[in-house]
Amino acid sequence: MQQRHIYLEDTYHFTVLTKVVDAGSSELGNWLTLQDNIFHPQGGGQPSDVGTVDEAPVRPFKAPASEEHVVRLSCDRPFAVGDEVTSAVDPEARRLHAALHTCGHVVDGFVRELGFRHRVSNHFPGQARIEFDAGQDKPDLQQLAATVEERTQQAIEADRKVYACDRGDLRIIGIDGLHEDPCGGTHVGSLGQLTGFSLRSVKVKGGVLKVGYVVEHA
Ligand SMILES: [Zn+2]
Incomplete structure (x- = not known):
């Protein structure tokens, strides 16, 4: 069907x-x-x-x-x-999930720009985090957190557009000027719909870099 x-x-x-x-x-x-x-x-x-x-x-x-x-x-x-x-x-749950998921793409994009490879994403309320390969060198976590937080905040303030398109069998989600990824989730229309963003934890454990964040729907 x-x-x-x-x-x-x-x-x-x-x-x-x-x-x-x-x-x-x-x-x-x-x-x-x-x-x-x-x-x-x-x-x-x-x-x-x-x-x-x-x-x-x-x-x-x-x-x-x-x-x-x-x-x-x-x-x-x-x-x-x-x-x-x-x-x-439920509109409240939908809005919150869309905000958390979209913000996950943004955080993911900016951490990847620093050279880390994405492993897995979790967009659940209260536990949202993106995980990456930590690499061989020990990253400066304070510096990394400050950079990713600042760039994400700027992208939200700039109200960057979020778009969806089909490429073959894949649904692609993109954020203006950042990156595109295959994705089947729900997203906000532009980053100005995000509010209350901050990183809640940035740590390395067992070779995995874990970047946790909070955000809400405006
Ligand atoms: Zn997505």
Whole structure:
């Protein structure tokens, strides 16, 4: 089936009237698939959205591999194929996740500019951090933190644009003048929508440079 993923088109599209196109149950409970999907499932270091279908709480998850690119919703109550429903994503969680994720790209870009290789990203609230190979030399962490914090702050003040485009099968996310990366997450439209940014920790452990940060949606 071809499911429309609204969350990839517009971070701020919070509700949609749509149809149940598949439904079932497993040992984990009931699930349903909607024609138009506004929920980001957990992946790429970003937590899953939360929200409702006809006011019943739901949680998105990726469908089995046989249904590539399909997002299902788990739910306490059952739905039937053909039901017309209103689906809504929690706007506060969506905004916060988009801010944390976008800021992660920026921090990642500026640390990479200093010559470190990216390992993994975590954009979860309260624990957001990007990890890099620390390299052979012991980096001057105070200097690194000051540089990355200053450049990120300047990029936010300059309100740099965040854009998405498709290259072949890949969805590319770019930040004006910084870098592009394949990414399936949700992002703000421009960096001026970020507020309260700071680095919360910069440390090296076991050859891994960990750069933790905080940010909110303006
Ligand atoms: Zn991203």
